Amino acid sequence: MEKEIAIEVKDLKKTYSEGESKTTVLKGISFSVRKGEFVAIMGPSGSGKSTLLHVLGLLDTPTHGQYHFSGKNVESYTEEETAVIRNQKIGFIFQAFNLLARTSVLENVKLPLMYSHVPEEEWDERAKKAIEAVGLGHRMDHEPSGLSGGEKQRAAIARALVTNPDVIFADEPTGNLDSKSGKNVMSIIQHLNENEGKTIVLITHETTTAEHADRIIRIIDGVIESDTKVKNKLSAEAEFLK
Numbered sequence: 001m002e003k004e005i006a007i008e009v010k011d012l013k014k015t016y017s018e019g020e021s022k023t024t025v026l027k028g029i030s031f032s033v034r035k036g037e038f039v040a041i042m043g044p045s046g047s048g049k050s051t052l053l054h055v056l057g058l059l060d061t062p063t064h065g066q067y068h069f070s071g072k073n074v075e076s077y078t079e080e081e082t083a084v085i086r087n088q089k090i091g092f093i094f095q096a097f098n099l100l101a102r103t104s105v106l107e108n109v110k111l112p113l114m115y116s117h118v119p120e121e122e123w124d125e126r127a128k129k130a131i132e133a134v135g136l137g138h139r140m141d142h143e144p145s146g147l148s149g150g151e152k153q154r155a156a157i158a159r160a161l162v163t164n165p166d167v168i169f170a171d172e173p174t175g176n177l178d179s180k181s182g183k184n185v186m187s188i189i190q191h192l193n194e195n196e197g198k199t200i201v202l203i204t205h206e207t208t209t210a211e212h213a214d215r216i217i218r219i220i221d222g223v224i225e226s227d228t229k230v231k232n233k234l235s236a237e238a239e240f241l242k
Contacts, residue, residue, distance in 0.1 A: 007033040012065035027222035038193040038200040040210035043219035091160030095172035099144040130158040150181025
């Protein structure tokens with residue numbers, strides 16, 4: 001039996017206006033992602049893949065078309081409902097890490113819980129569990145300036161995990177990392193998909209990163225060029241877990 005659909009977009013378009021000038025970045029995107037699926041979205045710079053991720057992550061709204069998240073049209077959500085979904089149902093991992101500079105790893109990871117319905121007495125336990133899950137327990141009290149690039153990204157993954165979201169959106173998560181750190185990060189993301197059942201949508205321009213996914217959707221100039229299953233899916237084992 002096929003799993004239910006987590007994400008579905010139909011004829012999605014996004015146009016930006018600046019004065020009299022208009023730029024259409026997404027030109028009619030349609031696809032679906034099932035619960036527990038790992039999908040990579042690839043494309044060159046300027047293809048529209050990051051704009052698409054922002055729409056899927058409810059950080060931006062489409063100009064045209066429909067977007068259903070967990071079976072419901074996102075247009076029907078109030079601003080408050082949208083904020084709750086972003087906080088509780090979605091986790092974000094960004095290329096630039098987006099960690100607070102003068103704040104410990106523990107405090108960074110706890111941040112999403114401050115806007116959630118999780119009781120405050122559970123915040124430390126939840127955050128520590130997420131940090132341990134990415135092999136960063138020994139860096140819990142360190143500030144980002146004392147972490148390597150790979151450790152910063154693992155802290156960002158822990159922060160994305162702390163609210164136990166259904167869907168994780170990862171925007172070029174290995175883009176600022178060396179190959180070894182990149183493999184460690186991809187091993188965590190793959191583990192979240194295969195062992196925790198998380199739905200993953202990954203933006204990348206790297207073929208070797210995309211081949212950890214079940215499917216690769218290629219976008220060129222705001223349209224889908226191809227949508228194919230990965231035949232020889234890559235697997236990575238984190239060095240820090242050996």
